[in-house]
Amino acid sequence: MPFLLIDFPAFKPIAIEIGPFAIRWYALAYICGIVFGWLYARSLLKKERLWGGPAPMSLVQIDDFILWVTLGIILGGRTGYVLFYNLPFFIDHPAAIFRLWEGGMSFHGGFLGCVVAVMWFAYRNRISILSLGDITTAVAPVGLLLGRIANFINGELWGRTAGPELPWAMIFPNDPTQLPRHPSQLYEAGMEGILLFTVLAIMIRFGALKRPGMILGAFILIYGLSRIAGEHFREPDVQLGFLWGGLTMGMLLSIPMLIVGGILIVLAVRRGAPEPARAIR
Numbered sequence: 001m002p003f004l005l006i007d008f009p010a011f012k013p014i015a016i017e018i019g020p021f022a023i024r025w026y027a028l029a030y031i032c033g034i035v036f037g038w039l040y041a042r043s044l045l046k047k048e049r050l051w052g053g054p055a056p057m058s059l060v061q062i063d064d065f066i067l068w069v070t071l072g073i074i075l076g077g078r079t080g081y082v083l084f085y086n087l088p089f090f091i092d093h094p095a096a097i098f099r100l101w102e103g104g105m106s107f108h109g110g111f112l113g114c115v116v117a118v119m120w121f122a123y124r125n126r127i128s129i130l131s132l133g134d135i136t137t138a139v140a141p142v143g144l145l146l147g148r149i150a151n152f153i154n155g156e157l158w159g160r161t162a163g164p165e166l167p168w169a170m171i172f173p174n175d176p177t178q179l180p181r182h183p184s185q186l187y188e189a190g191m192e193g194i195l196l197f198t199v200l201a202i203m204i205r206f207g208a209l210k211r212p213g214m215i216l217g218a219f220i221l222i223y224g225l226s227r228i229a230g231e232h233f234r235e236p237d238v239q240l241g242f243l244w245g246g247l248t249m250g251m252l253l254s255i256p257m258l259i260v261g262g263i264l265i266v267l268a269v270r271r272g273a274p275e276p277a278r279a280i281r
Contacts, residue, residue, distance in 0.1 A: 080109010
């Protein structure tokens with residue numbers, strides 16, 4: 001056991017409790033992620049210089065879109081977890097599908113749910129699908145960061161066992177082996193949240209929103225790379241284990257993201273930035 005082994009903090013699963021009313025950390029992470037993301041999206045839409053002219057959608061439209069994308073995240077995330085990670089269990093226990101408070105959400109399913117929400121909302125409101133995708137993915141790392149922190153607080157999705165040379169290894173209370181492990185939730189919070197947000201923010205500052213699809217493609221590509229890197233430290237789900245060639249389900253679902261993200265970036269570069277609207281003289 002490492003000499004500098006860090007004790008796992010004793011977190012309570014419930015963040016706020018008032019009488020019979022209780023909000024768990026996991027739910028609070030989703031709520032704060034959506035609210036902070038919405039506020040950040042509004043701030044980006046107000047800055048015409050980032051878009052090379054008026055933003056492709058109004059503040060009222062982004063306010064309406066929040067409900068759509070929230071439903072996409074929840075329905076898609078839960079559906080993805082059921083189909084990709086634990087289908088046999090849910091076939092035998094269908095009522096458990098609706099017990100969201102017990103955890104079990106898939107990023108890849110939630111992302112596909114967001115894609116459906118973006119396409120549907122953009123079509124109904126006659127706005128650019130790519131631009132709406134850009135603004136959605138620009139703010140997404142905020143929610144990813146808070147979600148991974150909630151995973152850590154819940155003591156779930158822990159990392160693989162760590163050797164004695166890792167001074168920040170932890171023993172998670174829900175781990176039946178009680179072996180020192182990587183705090184992989186924090187690794188993923190750093191890569192999928194802080195790193196991804198920083199890269200996209202820099203790209204936005206240098207005009208990436210002027211090329212529809214650029215931020216969307218960069219998000220998909222960088223998330224895929226970050227997730228594959230993080231999976232090297234994360235313990236696979238016990239019901240799945242390692243799959244083909246030592247790959248995990250998270251790795252397999254992220255590989256197509258590398259291809260799609262790369263294609264979107266190439267198309268955005270070739271398409272070029274649209275000409276700013278000129279005043280009639």
